[in-house]
Amino acid sequence: MCGIVGYIGRADAASVLINGLRRLEYRGYDSAGMAVMDEGRMVVVKAPGKVAALNERARARWPDGSFNRAASGIAHTRWATHGPPTEANAHPHLDNSGGIALVHNGIIENYRALRSRLEGKGHVFHSDTDTEVLSHLIGDCHQGDLFQAVCDALHQVEGTYGIAVMAVAEPGRIIAARCGSPIVIGIGDGETIIASDAAAIIAHTRQVIYLNDRDVAVVTADAVNIRDLDNVPVDREVARLAFDSSAAEKGGFEHFMLKEIHEQPDALRNAIRGRLDFHLGTAVLSGMGTSPRDLAEINRVVLLGCGTSLHAGLVGEYAFEDLADVHAEVQQAAEFRYRNPILGPRDMVVAISQSGETADTLAAVRESGQKGAFVMGLCNVVGSTIARETGRGVFLHAGPEISVASTKAFTCQVAVLLMMALKLGRGRRLSRDEGMRLAREIESIPELVAATILQNDHIAEVAARYAHHEHAFFIGRGPLYPVALEGALKLKEISYLHAEGYHAAELKHGPIALLEQGTPVVAMANAVPGQDKTLGNIEECRARGARIIGVVTAGDSRVVGLVDDAIEVPACHPLVATVPSVVALQLLAYHIARHRGCEIDQPRNLAKSVTVE
Ligand code: F6R
Numbered sequence: 001m002c003g004i005v006g007y008i009g010r011a012d013a014a015s016v017l018i019n020g021l022r023r024l025e026y027r028g029y030d031s032a033g034m035a036v037m038d039e040g041r042m043v044v045v046k047a048p049g050k051v052a053a054l055n056e057r058a059r060a061r062w063p064d065g066s067f068n069r070a071a072s073g074i075a076h077t078r079w080a081t082h083g084p085p086t087e088a089n090a091h092p093h094l095d096n097s098g099g100i101a102l103v104h105n106g107i108i109e110n111y112r113a114l115r116s117r118l119e120g121k122g123h124v125f126h127s128d129t130d131t132e133v134l135s136h137l138i139g140d141c142h143q144g145d146l147f148q149a150v151c152d153a154l155h156q157v158e159g160t161y162g163i164a165v166m167a168v169a170e171p172g173r174i175i176a177a178r179c180g181s182p183i184v185i186g187i188g189d190g191e192t193i194i195a196s197d198a199a200a201i202i203a204h205t206r207q208v209i210y211l212n213d214r215d216v217a218v219v220t221a222d223a224v225n226i227r228d229l230d231n232v233p234v235d236r237e238v239a240r241l242a243f244d245s246s247a248a249e250k251g252g253f254e255h256f257m258l259k260e261i262h263e264q265p266d267a268l269r270n271a272i273r274g275r276l277d278f279h280l281g282t283a284v285l286s287g288m289g290t291s292p293r294d295l296a297e298i299n300r301v302v303l304l305g306c307g308t309s310l311h312a313g314l315v316g317e318y319a320f321e322d323l324a325d326v327h328a329e330v331q332q333a334a335e336f337r338y339r340n341p342i343l344g345p346r347d348m349v350v351a352i353s354q355s356g357e358t359a360d361t362l363a364a365v366r367e368s369g370q371k372g373a374f375v376m377g378l379c380n381v382v383g384s385t386i387a388r389e390t391g392r393g394v395f396l397h398a399g400p401e402i403s404v405a406s407t408k409a410f411t412c413q414v415a416v417l418l419m420m421a422l423k424l425g426r427g428r429r430l431s432r433d434e435g436m437r438l439a440r441e442i443e444s445i446p447e448l449v450a451a452t453i454l455q456n457d458h459i460a461e462v463a464a465r466y467a468h469h470e471h472a473f474f475i476g477r478g479p480l481y482p483v484a485l486e487g488a489l490k491l492k493e494i495s496y497l498h499a500e501g502y503h504a505a506e507l508k509h510g511p512i513a514l515l516e517q518g519t520p521v522v523a524m525a526n527a528v529p530g531q532d533k534t535l536g537n538i539e540e541c542r543a544r545g546a547r548i549i550g551v552v553t554a555g556d557s558r559v560v561g562l563v564d565d566a567i568e569v570p571a572c573h574p575l576v577a578t579v580p581s582v583v584a585l586q587l588l589a590y591h592i593a594r595h596r597g598c599e600i601d602q603p604r605n606l607a608k609s610v611t612v613e
Contacts, residue, residue, distance in 0.1 A: 182611070256403040258590055442576065542562070
């Protein structure tokens with residue numbers, strides 16, 4: 001999604017901004033721009049397309065080689081919402097005088113009303129964006145104090161924002177503010193970096209301050225002064241970033257997605273380490289903040305998420321019911337607050353979000369909190385809004401996920417959900433022996449995944465046979481049903497092939513009409529309860545000419561002859577089997593997309609972190 005970088009300090013701002021934007025490219029965007037203060041003038045350069053195009057334009061703008069002389073600036077990668085990804089719509093946007101520049105993440109919901117009011121006062125707009133309204137509004141409020149102008153303008157807007165603003169009249173300072181869209185400020189040695197994501201900061205410093213909603217910061221090269229929208233000083237602690245910048249490099253892999261698929265054994269080890277108690281046969285997840293009594297009183301688990309995180313939640317639903325005998329349900333986070341969720345203190349709500357910034361999941365967290373539920377986060381990004389607002393939960397420790405298509409976050413989410421279900425289950429239905437056996441199964445997940453990744457070359461060959469198709473179906477049942485959904489999602493988002501995931505039994509209730517000679521059907525045919533029925537569904541597909549790619553348990557002779565191509569995963573517990581099985585599907589999607597020549601790490605139209613509703 002959109003990215004913000006701001007810089008003020010001794011280095012040349014233009015280069016820092018371009019490098020910072022490169023670090024944010026993984027989030028997905030379709031145009032870029034920057035404004036720098038160059039010898040008392042505001043110079044704005046924008047380009048549709050990639051940061052490389054912006055860099056070229058910026059260098060051409062200063063043909064005498066003086067590209068590197070500005071000491072402050074703001075920059076942006078835009079993921080189009082209001083208006084197409086053109087140069088005019090790219091940020092920064094200027095106010096009516098041209099002396100104030102602004103970059104913005106989020107959406108100004110009342111921009112139409114504000115725009116017509118400002119047009120009535122003679123303001124002339126040059127873009128279709130909601131953002132330009134905010135720059136004009138700040139200009140309209142400006143009477144010599146940019147901080148005050150920003151506060152006055154923000155009091156008038158409805159919606160979400162993370163912004164950075166600068167004015168020609170007030171060189172040496174940048175104003176940053178947030179409400180619903182993250183802003184992190186990196187404190188360096190004689191330099192300060194503002195960003196929407198710590199990835200743009202880590203090359204400069206590890207000391208950061210996360211702004212809270214309604215915070216407005218006055219940023220100079222040596223100081224950060226934070227107040228609220230009503231000009232009351234607020235104290236924000238300085239946190240330390242945990243990851244190092246090499247985690248954001250490809251490390252010899254052709255794509256971040258492939259690197260992150262291969263990182264999964266290690267990521268899973270990190271997610272599991274120290275969290276299994278083999279003596280008591282349970283999981284130790286102190287971040288959940290639950291006493292044995294709390295756990296005993298929980299009578300429902302509600303799992304919230306979007307996209308891939310929603311699919312992890314669906315696996316979790318099976319796990320909580322199977323292992324803990326507790327009613328569990330998954331709710332699509334975007335829908336949650338628009339219905340009437342019935343929640344109370346005995347409901348444990350688990351908000352699942354890799355980024356911890358997904359707007360819909362965050363809103364559902366707030367709704368759950370207001371209704372008195374026991375809310376916790378299952379996030380990867382430490383310091384993210386959901387992690388901070390829930391204040392309890394479990395971190396994935398999967399390391400930064402750069403590829404837009406989520407891989408290692410999903411498998412770590414499932415591993416953590418299995419541990420949560422084990423912990424809950426031990427207080428309810430699982431004996432110590434059963435708990436110990438399950439803990440051993442969970443402990444083996446990294447090795448099961450490593451064994452699956454060894455089939456990478458074979459999966460690449462299978463992928464080559466199917467890459468020319470335009471449609472595919474994925475089927476599964478039980479906990480492998482969400483794996484089928486996730487496999488289809490992975491394939492469609494990176495290969496642009498039309499893929500549908502269905503419960504295996506659901507196919508004959510309609511979708512089977514679409515099967516033709518040669519249509520690929522990816523079947524979760526693992527040797528787990530329900531396999532017989534899935535094998536029957538495979539027969540039904542074959543009878544209609546479909547070609548079957550089976551995800552099968554290694555050495556399972558029952559599937560021989562039933563599938564056209566087999567991808568083997570090691571034998572294991574049915575819930576645990578979801579993890580190596582999804583890894584097989586991640587690799588299948590990756591290789592199909594590669595054969596189709598797709599831009600794998602930054603698929604069209606997609607964003608890594610969806611911070612708008
Ligand atoms: C798909 C994908 C998305 C995210 C979804 C939620 O590969 O990455 O579907 O899973 O946007 O994001 P988080 O987990 O950050 O809340």
